[in-house]
Amino acid sequence: MSEHPADEPAPRETGGARVQKLFRTTAFKLSLAYLAIFALCAFLALGYVAWNARSVLDDQIVSTIDAEINGLSEQYNAGGLRRLITVVERRSREPGASLYLVTTAGGDHVVGNVGYVPAAVLANPGQTETRYGRSDSDTEPHRAIVRVFTLPGGFRLLVGRDVEERDRLRAVIGRAFGTSLGAVMLLGVIGGWLAASRVLRRVDAMTQTTRAIMAGDLDGRLSISGNGDELDRLASSLNQMLERIGELMRGMREVSDNIAHDLKTPLTRLRNRADEALRRAATPDALRAGLEAVIEESDGLIRVFNALLMIARLEAGSAREIMVPLDLGAAVREVGELYEALAEDQGLVLDVRAGDGLIIAGNRELIGQALANLIDNALKYGAEATEARIAIEAWRAGDRVRLAVSDCGPGIPEAEHGRVLDRFTRLEDARSRPGFGLGLSLVNAVVRLHQGTLQLSDNAPGLRVEITFPAQASAAPAGSDEAAEPGRQSREVLSRVP
Numbered sequence: 001m002s003e004h005p006a007d008e009p010a011p012r013e014t015g016g017a018r019v020q021k022l023f024r025t026t027a028f029k030l031s032l033a034y035l036a037i038f039a040l041c042a043f044l045a046l047g048y049v050a051w052n053a054r055s056v057l058d059d060q061i062v063s064t065i066d067a068e069i070n071g072l073s074e075q076y077n078a079g080g081l082r083r084l085i086t087v088v089e090r091r092s093r094e095p096g097a098s099l100y101l102v103t104t105a106g107g108d109h110v111v112g113n114v115g116y117v118p119a120a121v122l123a124n125p126g127q128t129e130t131r132y133g134r135s136d137s138d139t140e141p142h143r144a145i146v147r148v149f150t151l152p153g154g155f156r157l158l159v160g161r162d163v164e165e166r167d168r169l170r171a172v173i174g175r176a177f178g179t180s181l182g183a184v185m186l187l188g189v190i191g192g193w194l195a196a197s198r199v200l201r202r203v204d205a206m207t208q209t210t211r212a213i214m215a216g217d218l219d220g221r222l223s224i225s226g227n228g229d230e231l232d233r234l235a236s237s238l239n240q241m242l243e244r245i246g247e248l249m250r251g252m253r254e255v256s257d258n259i260a261h262d263l264k265t266p267l268t269r270l271r272n273r274a275d276e277a278l279r280r281a282a283t284p285d286a287l288r289a290g291l292e293a294v295i296e297e298s299d300g301l302i303r304v305f306n307a308l309l310m311i312a313r314l315e316a317g318s319a320r321e322i323m324v325p326l327d328l329g330a331a332v333r334e335v336g337e338l339y340e341a342l343a344e345d346q347g348l349v350l351d352v353r354a355g356d357g358l359i360i361a362g363n364r365e366l367i368g369q370a371l372a373n374l375i376d377n378a379l380k381y382g383a384e385a386t387e388a389r390i391a392i393e394a395w396r397a398g399d400r401v402r403l404a405v406s407d408c409g410p411g412i413p414e415a416e417h418g419r420v421l422d423r424f425t426r427l428e429d430a431r432s433r434p435g436f437g438l439g440l441s442l443v444n445a446v447v448r449l450h451q452g453t454l455q456l457s458d459n460a461p462g463l464r465v466e467i468t469f470p471a472q473a474s475a476a477p478a479g480s481d482e483a484a485e486p487g488r489q490s491r492e493v494l495s496r497v498p
Contacts, residue, residue, distance in 0.1 A: 030192075031188065031189075031191060031192025031193075031195055031196065032188075032189075032192055034188075035184070035185065035188030035189070035192065038184065038188065039181060039184055039185060039188075042180065042181060042184060043177075043181065046173070046176075046177045046180070046181075047177075049173070050170065050173045050174070050177070053169060053170075053173065054166060054170060057163075057165070057166040057169065058145070058166070061145050061161045061163065061166070062127070062145065064098070064161055065127075065145065065146075065147055065159055065160060065161055068098060068159050069147065069149075069159050071087075072084060072087060072088070072157070072159065075087045076151075081151060081152070081153070081155065084102070084151075084157070085102055085110060085111050088100045088101075088102055088111050088112060088157075089111045089112075092111065092112050092113035093113075097161050097162040097164070097165065098159075098160075098161055099112075099113060099114050099132070099144055099146065099158070099159070099160040099161060099162060100112045100113055100114070100158065100159060101113075101114040101117065101156075101157070101158035102151075102155060102156070102157055102158075103122060103155065103156045103158075104154065104155060104156075105153070105154025105155065105156070107119055107122060107156075110155070112158070113134065114132055114133070114134070114158060114160075115132075115133045115134055115135035116132060116133030116135075117130065117132045117133075117146070117158065118130060118131070121146065121148060121158075122148055122156050122158065124148065125148045125149055125150050126147065126148060127145065127146070127147045128145075128146060128148075129143065129144070129145050129146075129163070130143070130144065130146060131143050131144075132144050132146075132160075142162060142164065143162070143163050143164075143167070144160040144161060144162045144163055145160055145161055145163060146158050146159065146160030146161075147159055147160065199231070202223075202225070202231050203231075205222075205223055206222050206223075206231075206235065206238075209221070209222050209223070210222075213242065218242075218245075218246050218249060219246070220242075221239045221242060221243075222235035222238050222239055222242075223235065224236060224239075266297060266300060266301055267301070269297060270294060270297045270298065270301070273290060273293050273294050273297060274290070274294050276290065277289075277290025277291060277293075277294065278290075322363050323361045323362055323363060323450075324361070324362075324363070325359055325360075325361060325472050326359065326360055326361070326362040326363070326364055326367065327356075327357070327358060327359055328354070328358040328359070328360050328362070328367065328394055328401055328403060328469065329354035329355050329356055329357070329358040329394050330354075331364055331367055331368060331371070332352060332354040332371065332392060332394045332403065333352060333354050334368075335368055335371045335372060335375065336350060336352035336354075336392055338372075339372075339375050339379070342379065343379060343390060346379060346388075347388050348379065348388045348389065348390055349388060349389045349390070350375075350390050350392070351389060351390065351391045351392065352392045353391070353392070353393045353394070353395075354392070354393070354394035354395075355394060355395050355396065357396075358394055358395070358396055358401045358471075359401075359471065359472040360401050360450065360469040360470065360471060360472055361450070361470070361472050362450050362469065363450075366446045366449065366450075367446065367450075369442065369446065370442065370443040370446040370447065370467075371392075371403070371405070373439040373440070373442055373443050374405040374439075374443060374465055375390065375392070375405065376439060377407075377439055377440070377463075378390045378405060378406075378407035378409070378463075381407060381409035381410060381463075387408040387461075388408070389407075389408055390405070390406070390407050390408075391404070391405070391406045391407075392404070392405050393406075396471060398471075399470065399471050400468050400469065400470065400471055401468070401469045401470075401471045402466060402467070402468050402469075403466070403467045403468075403469070404464060404465065404466040404467070405464075405465045406459045406462060406463070406464040406465075407459065407462040407463055408459065408461050408462040409461070409462050409463065410461070410462075411458060411459065411461060411462050411463045412456060412463050414458065417456040417457075420440050420456070421440050421441060421444045421454070422441060443465075443467075447467050447469075450469055451469075451470055452467055452468050452469040452470070453467070453468045454466075454467050455467075455468075
């Protein structure tokens with residue numbers, strides 16, 4: 001047994017439980033996944049920018065060093081070592097990031113703005129990145145890209161450029177990267193929290209509604225925000241399902257009430273006839289006649305219950321698997337032939353107009369039963385009409401096949417068109433006629449099983465019933481049971497529903 005029945009309120013959640021519930025939501029997990037992907041992309045993008053920025057700055061530094069070297073080379077070629085030393089001394093006193101140093105072969109300082117550089121750097125001509133000091137007393141670490149040349153007489157020339165600006169830019173990019181990544185993570189978590197909270201509120205609202213429905217409030221429906229998102233679509237589908245379930249439940253209650261009311265009279269009449277036969281039948285023939293009347297009344301009740309069972313089966317869709325390609329025109333002509341003689345006996349003209357090649361996916365017996373019910377109603381209510389004519393038409397309209405049965409009887413008021421399709425519904429002027437009000441209900445169930453539509457309209461005078469079926473491309477196989485046994489179909493049609 002459930003610990004929390006549907007008719008009891010759900011236990012109140014604590015703050016910690018609600019937070020855990022929020023963390024477990026799909027929206028929050030998706031937000032975290034998107035956040036991780038975005039953070040990775042941002043990390044790669046900023047890393048690529050930082051790497052490119054360093055490469056560009058290194059190239060600029062090397063280009064500046066090359067330009068310095070070209071200028072010093074011209075000075076050396078023009079005036080020799082003395083001219084070179086004079087130029088280096090002058091440039092060393094100028095502000096900037098350029099570095100110059102001239103040393104002897106033994107590493108003694110001659111001129112320049114570099115106070116200290118590792119001996120290994122001076123001993124190996126070429127370009128390198130190294131630490132240096134601006135003066136002999138400078139202990140603060142500095143780094144530079146330098147190029148070393150060996151001059152005649154063993155002198156060493158060092159030309160370089162400080163990379164402090166490059167390192168400062170790198171630090172700025174690093175701080176920006178950390179700050180932006182932290183902001184993205186924070187905003188992502190907040191956004192995921194808000195998105196998950198919104199989804200969780202809507203899911204909780206749906207849960208409360210479903211609990212109310214399980215508790216017996218069958219009129220409850222899930223709320224729709226109106227923004228057309230996936231939760232709205234789910235809520236709309238569930239509301240349609242609930243509406244259909246509600247219709248079935250209302251139909252079940254109505255059927256139960258109608259059975260209790262409408263079958264009470266024939267059951268009472270059945271009992272009275274049996275009682276009268278027992279009390280008044282003085283001869284075997286009179287008793288036999290009374291029993292025959294009881295049997296006839298019982299057969300009528302059996303037909304009612306058979307009709308109810310058939311309608312229930314059709315509404316459940318249990319006969320959908322026996323659908324085959326069916327020529328509706330041929331079926332209409334066969335049923336028309338069965339009723340032609342009966343219509344003539346009642347003084348009615350049965351006009352059948354059915355085209356060829358009207359192929360639908362259907363069941364011949366059910367289609368014949370529905371058409372027989374419509375013709376029965378037309379014969380029942382059209383016999384007293386001024387124009388004694390019943391028209392049956394079948395034609396194709398685009399991708400649909402239409403079937404219409406029209407009579408010239410009293411018709412049905414437009415306000416009652418929807419109600420007469422319900423079971424056991426009989427209008428006031430029809431209560432004096434035989435029947436139980438199940439004929440049109442069965443027709444409607446057959447039409448819905450075949451994915452068709454049924455429409456009632458005024459025939460001025462009389463009633464026009466028009467049915468629309470989806471058309472098919474091919475006819476039924478010539479050797480199939482549906483096409484080869486019209487006698488079986490005729491027998492089924494003749495067992496009419498009251």
